[in-house]
Amino acid sequence: MKRCSCNSSLVIVIIPRLQCYKGLQDQHGIDMLSVVNSLILSINCMDLEFMKCCSCNSSCIRFYLVELLRLSGYDAAVCTSRWHGTGKVPGGDHEYIDIINYNDSGNTDRLVIDIDFRSHFEIARAVPSYNRILNSLPVVYVGSLTKLNQFLQVMAEAAKSSLKQNSMPLPPWRSLAYLQSKWHSPYQRQIHPEPEPVSDPFVSQHKLCAGHLNRVKSLIQFEMETDRSHLKKPASRAKVDRWRIRTP
Numbered sequence: 397m398k399r400c401s402c403n404s405s406l407v408i409v410i411i412p413r414l415q416c417y418k419g420l421q422d423q424h425g426i427d428m429l430s431v432v433n434s435l436i437l438s439i440n441c442m443d444l445e446f447m448k449c450c451s452c453n454s455s456c457i458r459f460y461l462v463e464l465l466r467l468s469g470y471d472a473a474v475c476t477s478r479w480h481g482t483g484k485v486p487g488g489d490h491e492y493i494d495i496i497n498y499n500d501s502g503n504t505d506r507l508v509i510d511i512d513f514r515s516h517f518e519i520a521r522a523v524p525s526y527n528r529i530l531n532s533l534p535v536v537y538v539g540s541l542t543k544l545n546q547f548l549q550v551m552a553e554a555a556k557s558s559l560k561q562n563s564m565p566l567p568p569w570r571s572l573a574y575l576q577s578k579w580h581s582p583y584q585r586q587i588h589p590e591p592e593p594v595s596d597p598f599v600s601q602h603k604l605c606a607g608h609l610n611r612v613k614s615l616i617q618f619e620m621e622t623d624r625s626h627l628k629k630p631a632s633r634a635k636v637d638r639w640r641i642r643t644p
Contacts, residue, residue, distance in 0.1 A: 410554050414532050414547070425539040428495065428507055432538050433616050435464045436511065441606035447589060454608050457511060458493055459589045466587070469640035471496045472509075474589075479581035484568050490578035494585070508544055508579060512612055513537040516578070517551045519559060519570060526558035535615040541579060548575045 439460055447456035458474050465472035472495045481487035493509035510516075514533050519526070533551070537544065552572035559566055568574055 410529050410550055411532050413550055414529065424505075425507060425543065428509075429534070429536065429538040431468070432461070432465075432509055432536055433620065435461060435468075436536065436609075437613055437616060438464070439609060439613075441609060444605055444609065452605055453491075454512070454605050455491060455589060456605050457609050457612075458491060461509075461511065462493055462587065465493075465495065471498075473585035473587050475583040475585050477578060477581040477583040479577045485571065485573045485577060486568055488569075488574075488577065490581075492579065506540070507538060508541060510537040510579075512608070513547075514615075516575060517555060517570070519555050519567075521559075521562050521564065523558045523561050526554055529554050535612065535619050544579055545576070548572060551575070 443460055444456040447459050462472045462474055475494050476491050478489040479487055495507045497505040514530055517530055555570050556566045
């Protein structure tokens with residue numbers, strides 16, 4: 397009975413916060429989310445065969461999406477972050493996409509794109525309320541690092557609560573410090589993948605990536621059909637164009 401009460405309170409407290417963060421996303425992030433989702437839905441499995449990435453791990457999807465974004469006029473790149481382990485935080489690396497906007501004052505704005513956002517928060521033996529919270533997250537994250545931190549803080553809190561109900565400790569790779577390391581660590585931007593000679597394993601990796609792509613596309617379509625009321629409508633084309641690369 398006590399566990400049911402905890403489950404209910406977890407949902408009541410956290411889901412409205414997540415919906416608030418999604419609803420309060422700045423307009424430019426919302427505009428780009430619409431663009432990114434549309435581009436991902438346009439990718440088919442055969443497109444991935446042209447992206448010669450070794451040890452792919454879905455890099456082919458990210459690099460192909462970057463190619464589409466750049467063809468559309470955006471300064472997009474694949475970012476690879478790496479960090480060393482410190483204390484209870486294991487070392488690791490992460491790959492995501494960013495878009496840079498150069499404004500008239502000479503400053504830059506940066507949007508972060510993660511094409512499988514929910515996967516970062518999956519945990520073992522999650523209580524039903526946690527799964528509801530997980531499914532309320534955006535499938536693809538597009539936004540600032542500041543907004544991203546809000547999601548990370550809430551999800552680390554929810555994961556800890558869920559695991560505690562099952563008398564399980566929070567694994568270090570689901571701690572807030574580890575999650576923040578993925579997007580806040582030093583990174584390198586890359587436009588094109590570095591091809592390396594591979595044999596049969598390359599084909600099987602692409603098959604896994606095709607499955608990943610289809611899963612993400614299915615989730616995006618479901619989200620677009622069921623979650624429209626929680627998201628602001630895309631702005632005019634002029635506002636979306638703010639993020640395009642300016643040419644003389």
